Amino acid sequence: MIISGGSVVTEGGVVETDVRIEGGRIVEVGVALEGGERFEAAGCWVGPGFVDLHAHLREPGQEWKEDIRSGQEAAAAGGFTTVVAMPNTDPPIDSGHVADHVRRSDGVEVVPAGCLTLRREGGRLAHLDDLWESGVRVFTDDGDTVADAGLLRRAMEYLAQLGGMVAQHAEDPGLARGGHMHEGAVSSRLGITGLPAVAEEVIVARDLRLVEFTGCRYHVQHVSTAGTVELVRQAKGAGLPVSAEVAPHHLVFDHRSVESMDPVFKMYPPLRTPEDVAALRAALAEGIIDCVATDHAPHSAHEKDVPFEDAPRGVIGLETAASAVHAALDLPPQDFFDRMADAPRRLLGRDPHRVVAGAPADVVVFDPVAVWTATTFRSRSENSPWKGMEMRGAVRLTIAGGAVVFEGEQRD
Amino acid sequence: MKHLLSIDDVDADEIRSLLDLAEGFVEVLGRDVPKVPTLRGRTIALLFYENSTRTRLSFDRAAKALSADVLTFTTGGSSVSKGESLKDTALTLQAMGPDLMVVRHGAAGAPWRVAEWTGLPVVNAGDGAHQHPTQALLDVLTVRRHFGNVAGIRAAIVGDIRHSRVARSTAGALVALGASVTLVAPRTLLPVDLSGWGVSTADSLDEVLEDLDVVYLLRIQQERGGGDVFPSIAEYVGRFGLTRARAARLRPDAVVMHPGPMNRGVEIDPAVADGSRALVTQQVANGIAVRMAVLFRLLAGRVAP
Amino acid sequence: MDAEYVERAVRRIGHEIVERHAGADDVVLVGIHTRGVPLARRIAAAITSIEGTAVPVGELDIGLYRDDLSTRPTPRLARTHVPTDLAGRTAILVDDVLFTGRTIRAALDAVSDLGRPDRIELAVLVDRGHRQLPIRPDYVGKNLPTAPNQRVSVRVDAVDGEAGVWIEDE
Numbered sequence: 001m002i003i004s005g006g007s008v009v010t011e012g013g014v015v016e017t018d019v020r021i022e023g024g025r026i027v028e029v030g031v032a033l034e035g036g037e038r039f040e041a042a043g044c045w046v047g048p049g050f051v052d053l054h055a056h057l058r059e060p061g062q063e064w065k066e067d068i069r070s071g072q073e074a075a076a077a078g079g080f081t082t083v084v085a086m087p088n089t090d091p092p093i094d095s096g097h098v099a100d101h102v103r104r105s106d107g108v109e110v111v112p113a114g115c116l117t118l119r120r121e122g123g124r125l126a127h128l129d130d131l132w133e134s135g136v137r138v139f140t141d142d143g144d145t146v147a148d149a150g151l152l153r154r155a156m157e158y159l160a161q162l163g164g165m166v167a168q169h170a171e172d173p174g175l176a177r178g179g180h181m182h183e184g185a186v187s188s189r190l191g192i193t194g195l196p197a198v199a200e201e202v203i204v205a206r207d208l209r210l211v212e213f214t215g216c217r218y219h220v221q222h223v224s225t226a227g228t229v230e231l232v233r234q235a236k237g238a239g240l241p242v243s244a245e246v247a248p249h250h251l252v253f254d255h256r257s258v259e260s261m262d263p264v265f266k267m268y269p270p271l272r273t274p275e276d277v278a279a280l281r282a283a284l285a286e287g288i289i290d291c292v293a294t295d296h297a298p299h300s301a302h303e304k305d306v307p308f309e310d311a312p313r314g315v316i317g318l319e320t321a322a323s324a325v326h327a328a329l330d331l332p333p334q335d336f337f338d339r340m341a342d343a344p345r346r347l348l349g350r351d352p353h354r355v356v357a358g359a360p361a362d363v364v365v366f367d368p369v370a371v372w373t374a375t376t377f378r379s380r381s382e383n384s385p386w387k388g389m390e391m392r393g394a395v396r397l398t399i400a401g402g403a404v405v406f407e408g409e410q411r412d
Numbered sequence: 413m414k415h416l417l418s419i420d421d422v423d424a425d426e427i428r429s430l431l432d433l434a435e436g437f438v439e440v441l442g443r444d445v446p447k448v449p450t451l452r453g454r455t456i457a458l459l460f461y462e463n464s465t466r467t468r469l470s471f472d473r474a475a476k477a478l479s480a481d482v483l484t485f486t487t488g489g490s491s492v493s494k495g496e497s498l499k500d501t502a503l504t505l506q507a508m509g510p511d512l513m514v515v516r517h518g519a520a521g522a523p524w525r526v527a528e529w530t531g532l533p534v535v536n537a538g539d540g541a542h543q544h545p546t547q548a549l550l551d552v553l554t555v556r557r558h559f560g561n562v563a564g565i566r567a568a569i570v571g572d573i574r575h576s577r578v579a580r581s582t583a584g585a586l587v588a589l590g591a592s593v594t595l596v597a598p599r600t601l602l603p604v605d606l607s608g609w610g611v612s613t614a615d616s617l618d619e620v621l622e623d624l625d626v627v628y629l630l631r632i633q634q635e636r637g638g639g640d641v642f643p644s645i646a647e648y649v650g651r652f653g654l655t656r657a658r659a660a661r662l663r664p665d666a667v668v669m670h671p672g673p674m675n676r677g678v679e680i681d682p683a684v685a686d687g688s689r690a691l692v693t694q695q696v697a698n699g700i701a702v703r704m705a706v707l708f709r710l711l712a713g714r715v716a717p
Numbered sequence: 718m719d720a721e722y723v724e725r726a727v728r729r730i731g732h733e734i735v736e737r738h739a740g741a742d743d744v745v746l747v748g749i750h751t752r753g754v755p756l757a758r759r760i761a762a763a764i765t766s767i768e769g770t771a772v773p774v775g776e777l778d779i780g781l782y783r784d785d786l787s788t789r790p791t792p793r794l795a796r797t798h799v800p801t802d803l804a805g806r807t808a809i810l811v812d813d814v815l816f817t818g819r820t821i822r823a824a825l826d827a828v829s830d831l832g833r834p835d836r837i838e839l840a841v842l843v844d845r846g847h848r849q850l851p852i853r854p855d856y857v858g859k860n861l862p863t864a865p866n867q868r869v870s871v872r873v874d875a876v877d878g879e880a881g882v883w884i885e886d887e
Contacts, residue, residue: 261521
């Protein structure tokens with residue numbers, strides 16, 4: 001097919017040109033291309049497919065919330081061509097054969113992450129070599145923190161030798177105990193036990209010392225506080241192998257949304273203060289935070305339709321991420337694609353995709369001006385804080401491995 | 413006014429109007445036949461997820477004094493133990509045709525959810541540590557009846573403020589009506605951020621005791637005395653308990669209030685609890701009148717189904 | 718009806734009460750809020766000037782007894798208080814305008830909840846007809862035929878600063 005008239009994001013800049021895709025690869029980039037199916041992309045950005053380093057696809061074990069197939073569809077609708085699946089499944093991805101079950105390369109690529117500890121119990125190392133042999137490169141106990149510094153040190157030393165990346169869900173168990181939302185003025189008014197910012201920051205601060213100590217690559221998952229941003233800034237300034245991600249909901253919503261006590265605003269890390277939101281936006285724009293990662297966390301309607309304190313944590317985000325980030329930051333197209341695609345690809349140890357002849361055909365067409373309403377979702381679950389909201393910017397076409405996996409007119 | 417969910421949603425004029433209405437019901441409750449036919453034919457559902465005999469009985473009494481019928485659901489040997497969700501329970505109760513639901517639940521926000529799911533008028537009888545608006549109303553009614561006014565009254569609320577819906581609601585109502593409120597508690601039992609509350613704080617009861625008109629004591633939960641938020645009950649009583657010695661230093665016309673049930677010997681000395689300063693029984697009596705006023709306000713003037 | 722007419726009607730009602738009850742020893746006047754209350758006081762004053770006896774005056778708010786709550790905005794409750802025991806006495810309900818009779822029906826229920834008078838009678842300043850219930854007054858200031866869509870306003874000094882009866886078209 002030919003993607004015609006779009007603004008292609010290249011290394012040199014943004015160029016209005018056509019793109020021909022054939023046989024799973026980009027074969028030609030140039031003006032006035034002819035022949036084959038045409039997709040009119042005038043006014044749209046054309047760039048590498050987005051990469052999500054953090055999504056919960058719930059398979060195996062909790063398929064009523066989501067499965068890999070529906071997760072791929074949701075990802076495609078969001079412009080993602082590669083998704084890293086978090087290992088807190090049932091059974092968890094703590095050995096090679098579960099990783100093999102989760103991996104997909106047809107359509108949207110699904111890359112399994114592996115656990116750091118066996119059964120995610122925080123007691124002993126998971127089958128790290130076995131996972132490595134299966135191609136796993138990102139290791140995390142996400143959902144929980146590896147709290148035992150001694151064990152984390154061993155995991156870091158082990159993985160440093162292999163070249164893997166430790167990704168940490170930073171939530172100190174003692175400081176976070178009993179908390180359901182950010183600890184601050186709103187939680188004080190609502191009488192809901194809160195999670196202070198320090199619960200995230202003490203873990204990140206501690207871990208960064210261990211990074212210095214072990215030399216292991218380290219990735220801060222779902223950064224939510226200005227304090228964490230400063231820790232990451234200092235660590236990068238000191239040359240440590242540290243990266244960080246931020247979720248779209250932390251760029252848009254703050255703890256005042258929880259005044260409604262609607263569980264659709266309950267997730268970890270919680271929505272924090274407007275000052276934190278501003279710091280996160282600035283950090284992503286600057287590149288201190290490397291990339292966007294959705295932390296897509298589906299829960300079925302009956303699970304979330306309970307009082308706030310009783311609800312499970314998590315919101316979906318694959319389908320709304322690009323629009324949300326675009327509307328919140330209005331990044332120029334090259335930076336937008338860097339944070340959504342290039343940087344996360346690099347963190348996976350791969351070269352960024354360029355829209356040039358010969359490159360793999362993982363391409364997304366994004367209309368920066370289109371307006372749509374998030375009413376229906378391809379995910380099995382609908383626990384989205386954007387539900388019913390007007391979104392600015394829309395994915396029009398997603399091509400993964402040369403196949404069209406999403407086409408925009410299907411959106412409401 | 414469709415619901416009564418939070419005292420913060422009721423402005424000062426509306427609070428005063430509810431108190432005036434409650435005064436009328438105090439008169440009704442004083443009659444030989446303390447009953448009026450106002451809500452005859454209406455049904456009030458009590459959805460009580462937390463064990464609370466006192467509040468439930470108070471609402472039950474108030475509903476019956478207005479000649480309404482009462483449908484009661486409490487947990488304990490009920491479908492909840494079979495895993496029925498709050499939503500399903502609320503919808504099942506609604507199918508039995510009540511005109512209004514009174515909801516008490518251990519999780520903040522539950523009454524808001526019930527209002528969304530059922531579309532019925534809802535009265536919050538206590539949600540988590542968040543709000544207990546009828547308690548706030550009966551407390552300010554008690555202060556008003558005793559002192560003649562609420563504006564200018566100096567009150568201290570003492571105890572586990574952080575986990576208390578009574579503290580949040582009653583402080584809110586007192587401040588709205590112009591009283592000055594001081595929260596007295598160890599720092600571990602104060603909310604982390606009091607901006608916008610319009611209250612001050614004190615580190616011990618001795619600091620503020622002699623200038624108070626009202627000492628409002630909260631129950632200290634024995635369960636919390638486990639060394640997590642304060643070292644021991646004895647040490648708590650040392651700084652914050654209303655002992656006989658402290659009660660003697662109060663102004664001659666100062667009063668003592670408590671939402672009940674009291675932990676005699678912990679937050680309050682037994683002699684003080686039974687003494688003439690304590691307005692606890694007035695609070696209970698006023699509670700019925702206040703709840704009648706709320707039920708009347710929400711249901712009178714609504715089209716019967 | 719102007720202020721003078723109202724005053725004469727009040728005096729006449731006072732006389733009628735005294736005549737029917739051979740004095741006023743067992744009579745309690747119960748005014749129905751809002752304007753029934755000052756009217757009851759004026760009737761009591763009239764009786765006192767005729768007989769020399771003081772007549773107890775009670776006040777009654779029927780807001781909790783209405784059967785039409787669903788069609789009206791929530792009323793404010795005024796004071797309900799009767800200064801004597803009603804047992805063994807005649808309670809005379811006093812209201813400004815008698816129309817459908819629903820207010821009086823509610824007042825009958827309310828008085829029964831306040832005590833057990835031997836007898837209940839009714840005095841009204843104006844009877845404008847259009848009864849919906851079998852209720853009839855014992856003492857009437859004036860019969861005023863009206864159309865159902867007309868409004869009859871009674872104003873009394875104590876409440877309105879002036880006295881008189883007006884008929885207005887809605």
